[in-house]
Amino acid sequence: MRLRVREEVGVAREGEIVVAGVPMAAGETGPFTVRDPAGAVVAAQELWRSGGWVALAFPVTLDAMASADLTVGTGSGAAPARAATAVADGDSVLLDTGRVRATVRPDAFDPLGGLAGLRENRVQLVDGDGVVHAATSAAVRIVHSGPLLARAEVTGRYGTSWAFAATVTATAGAPHLDVDLRLINDTDGEEAAVAEWAAVLGTAPISGGLCGAFDAAHRSTGPFTLRHRGAGHARGIFATSEVSGGSDWTDASSPGYHDRWEWAELHGRQGTNWVIAETATGPVTVVVHRFGENHPADLAVGGSAVSVRFWPRAAGELRFTQGAAKTRRVRVIEGADRFGGLRLDHPLVGHPLDPAGAPSILPYLPERYPNLEAHIREELFGWYQSGQSLGFHDLGDSVQGITTGPRTGYSANNEHDALYALALHYLRSGERAYFDSASAYADHLCDIDLIHHSTRNAFEAGGVRAHGRAHVHYVRARTPSGEVWSSIDTGHMWTEGLVLFGQISGEQRYLDAARQIGDCLIRLHGIGWTRPEPGPRNSGWPLIALTALARATGESSYLDTAAAIARQALKAQTADGRWLMRLGLHDDYCAWQNAVLLTGLANLLALQDDPAVRAAVAAGCRSLVDLGRNPDGTFIYLQRFDYRWANRSAQIREALALGFDLTGDERLLAAGLQGGGRWYRPRGAAPALSNDIAEWRGHLPFLARAHDAGLLTDLREA
Known part of the structure; x- marks a missing residue:
């Protein structure tokens, strides 16, 4: 089976872990291997099988705007250079990418405390009466234990309020963790009100914060917020968010940025879905998946925290139907990564070139x-x-x-x-x-x-x-x-x-x-x-x-x-x-x-x-x-x-x-x-x-x- 992977936004990928479904040939049982365009076996992890398909995770390295055709077959696979692990430790789960670690515990939810520069992290729901409900974990289980993807699933509640669920993913060799956060309205009324839903990532005092769009980057010494309320065009290269606040702004763009003209719609101080907090213990990058498309949303940096407001209080009351849910993904990167937002919103995906067994x-x-x-x-x-x-x-x-x-x-x-x-x-x-x-x-x-x-x-x-x-x-x-x-x-x-x-x-x-x-x-x-x-x-x-x-x-x-x-x-x-x-x-x-x-x-x-x-x-x-x-x-x-x-x-x-x-x-x-x-x-x-x-x-x-x-x-x- 041939599988094509394309890089289509202009950001080079180094060993990015791709997750793709592959149709299996009739009667094939595996184990499955993935070979790169040169025929060399690369590391692969089988995630599940379903109805003639197998889900595989494997690393791909691509230049910007390049593509590669890989082959999925059978035989012995290669071991990963760096392995991700999920290990049970009593009621907790220890996650390790090979570069960063975290512990997911059945108590106050904070799976990011192991990342340099972060401390006192919390996820919270503010109800219509203004009461703050912190997310707590009642149960933690391992979904995947590695070697390329290690994943833990968490269930619990926002205090005495709505149901809480989360998935924390460690990716082999990555300097980041991905956290999928979910709120579920399981209250007894037909609907319920929320004033705010947010993740607050505590840091050492922040001396400067960066935001930007593509090659442009701006640094502020004072607190600022990326705000998206849905105004304007929300998809495509001109989809940027309002930058509010900040002080002593300076240019921090990529080398050569000012040597090129750009479209007028990208002029000025604009941001997308990422911020970098600069602290004495090192920079931390926070990226929010589909930030602008999920408006209203805020991403704020300053003081001693980066705040991700999935539903900002300033947007007014959110009324949510009983039984409805919402899931948002955040990537927290140890270090500075100006293109982490593009990588999160546009991960590499696989396209089966000859999907035998797929619909005609x-x-x-x-x-x-x-x-x-x-x-x-x-x-x-x-x-x-x-x-x-x-x-x-x-x-x-x-x-x-x-x-x-x-x-x-x-x-x-x-x-x-x-x-x-x-x-x-x-x-x-x-x-x-x-x-x-x-x-x-x-x-x-x-x-x-x-x-x-x-x-x-x-x-x-x-x-x-x-x-x-x-x-x-x-x-x-x-x-x-x-x-x-x-x-x-x-x-x-x-x-x-x-x-x-x-x-x-x-x-x-x-x-x-x-x-x-x-x-x-x-x-x-x-x-x-x-x-x-x-x-x-x-x-x-x-x-x-x-x-x-x-x-x-x-x-x-x-x-x-x-x-x-x-x-x-x-x-x-x-x-x-x-x-x-x-x-x-x-x-x-x-x-x-x-x-x-x-x-x-x-x-x-x-x-x-x-x-x-x-x-x-x-x-x-x-x-x-x-x-x-x-x-x-x-x-x-x-x-x-x-x-x-x-x-x-x-x-x-x-x-x-x-x-x-x-x-x-x-x-x-x-x-x-x-x-x-x-x-x-x-x-x-x-x-x-x-x-x-x-x-x-x-x-x-x-x-x-x-x-x-x-x-x-x-x-x-x-």
């Missing part, structure tokens, strides 16, 4: 389909720069684009699994913007949309919010014990993207979140919520989620529940192959909802053959083509007179592709090609939103079949 999607063929590829690229950067939401609550998600009526301002909450489409796009193209967008969406799903705690309904924990203002909207729902208010809906519980991106990125937390959703779906099946009611998608999306989890984990509970859902769905299929849904006084037909269910059934067939399911998919696909279209060939959204627009949902294409695999009937491909460019979002429209990106989960597999059959032509140039 259209290859990246810009020379053959230049207009199609230009359309895809235009949509990507319309999404990345303007369509994907930013901010403490919203980063990673997207609004639905509705500007009138009761759904104005609703968030998308991963509508139609945009995350899955982003992961597919990254697999085929290697475009880093897709990876970063998917990472932000996955983090958002794991924090804001996932329900971490619920006193409203016992079955809700582990589910994901459907959508709404501030990502939550409660509606009446029926259960065997009566009506309840709930914010989840089985027609909106998308999980496949978390599974696939977890496998690509090598990040276990995404797979863990997907399992929580799957376990919730099993509970929802028990109360009858996975029947094809009120629409076929209420069976289809659970089938897609559970089959993805069954592939990834091999656990029978997911496959058994999927098979039970399929049996329910087959009982509701009409003699002509369709599934109907009640609208008012009429049982109506919706092509795209039928397509979602057909996709789920086809995914189940790929795991276990069942003649009844096979016949149902074949009949359902025939009905899509024969009964699901208007006379002009467009697909039926609904047959009611007021909903009879031409339905070009790419989820129909996804079902047609899988139906073609099953039946070989080229009419399915012809039906999905009819209409040409009208299948795609119009060029030059408003910025792409979550639903627009999600369409590619259907386009890419369908176009692959059409390409292989010799039926695909390029889009006409607009």
Whole structure:
């Protein structure tokens, strides 16, 4: 397996540890080795295996803006030059990178006391009444013990307030520690207020502090703060934060900086996501991951502390829904590192070049389909720069684009699994913007949309919010014990993207979140919520989620529940192959909802053959083509007179592709090609939103079949 690693922001990397998922060849069991471009074996650490993928950590050295193709194979590996370790010491865990050390204890949370220049560190939550709650650790466990990554996981509370969790990572040979801090609202009320959430890193008296952007750096002898409130453009090279305060400012820029002109937008005193505190015991660099994108946020230096205010008191009250969480990452570096912020925000990632076993999607063929590829690229950067939401609550998600009526301002909450489409796009193209967008969406799903705690309904924990203002909207729902208010809906519980991106990125937390959703779906099946009611998608999306989890984990509970859902769905299929849904006084037909269910059934067939399911998919696909279209060939959204627009949902294409695999009937491909460019979002429209990106989960597999059959032509140039 070949894996490409690119450096794309202009900062050289020396032995940077890369974490990447790699598809395993069929029947391969390892152990796995990584070879550099010269064929030499480099150190590698296996982190986990899941559904035909293995997550590996390995070092890569790259010049700025360079790339390297590595090879993953089997055999004995090389030992690391410097090893990271995690060792239990009673109830504590000792972490060591080979250069810096820390002890994580089950008491007041301070994993950074071992770093030179730091003392009396604390993480705290200030509630709406102004009471300060310090983070305390109740339990500490080792997740990875080295040799390249050593990691400890901590759980506890913010005093008597909200739940606390953290992950502390030691990286072999690094002069830094990474700390992921999480707050979880597990209070009993519907929402709770926070005045401030911060990490205060105590230091020796600070004689000077630095901040800056790229080659520019500024030194102050007085306290100053980087502030980001979301004003201006929040992504790209011009995304800098306001520098407030300071005194006796002097220039501390890189050599040669003033010999070059720069863009006017970068003139003046600006900062990004890092500060350096200069003390008598040496400099300390503090970097905040995605600082500007998670606004409002402050990063202050001065006196005897560096303060990271994830939610600053000056921003007003934060009202947080019960069950929601937020995770922020801080890197603390022993020494001065002006480019540590770029390294943290833009780590090296791996791109599988020939991912055997990955979903079958259209290859990246810009020379053959230049207009199609230009359309895809235009949509990507319309999404990345303007369509994907930013901010403490919203980063990673997207609004639905509705500007009138009761759904104005609703968030998308991963509508139609945009995350899955982003992961597919990254697999085929290697475009880093897709990876970063998917990472932000996955983090958002794991924090804001996932329900971490619920006193409203016992079955809700582990589910994901459907959508709404501030990502939550409660509606009446029926259960065997009566009506309840709930914010989840089985027609909106998308999980496949978390599974696939977890496998690509090598990040276990995404797979863990997907399992929580799957376990919730099993509970929802028990109360009858996975029947094809009120629409076929209420069976289809659970089938897609559970089959993805069954592939990834091999656990029978997911496959058994999927098979039970399929049996329910087959009982509701009409003699002509369709599934109907009640609208008012009429049982109506919706092509795209039928397509979602057909996709789920086809995914189940790929795991276990069942003649009844096979016949149902074949009949359902025939009905899509024969009964699901208007006379002009467009697909039926609904047959009611007021909903009879031409339905070009790419989820129909996804079902047609899988139906073609099953039946070989080229009419399915012809039906999905009819209409040409009208299948795609119009060029030059408003910025792409979550639903627009999600369409590619259907386009890419369908176009692959059409390409292989010799039926695909390029889009006409607009």
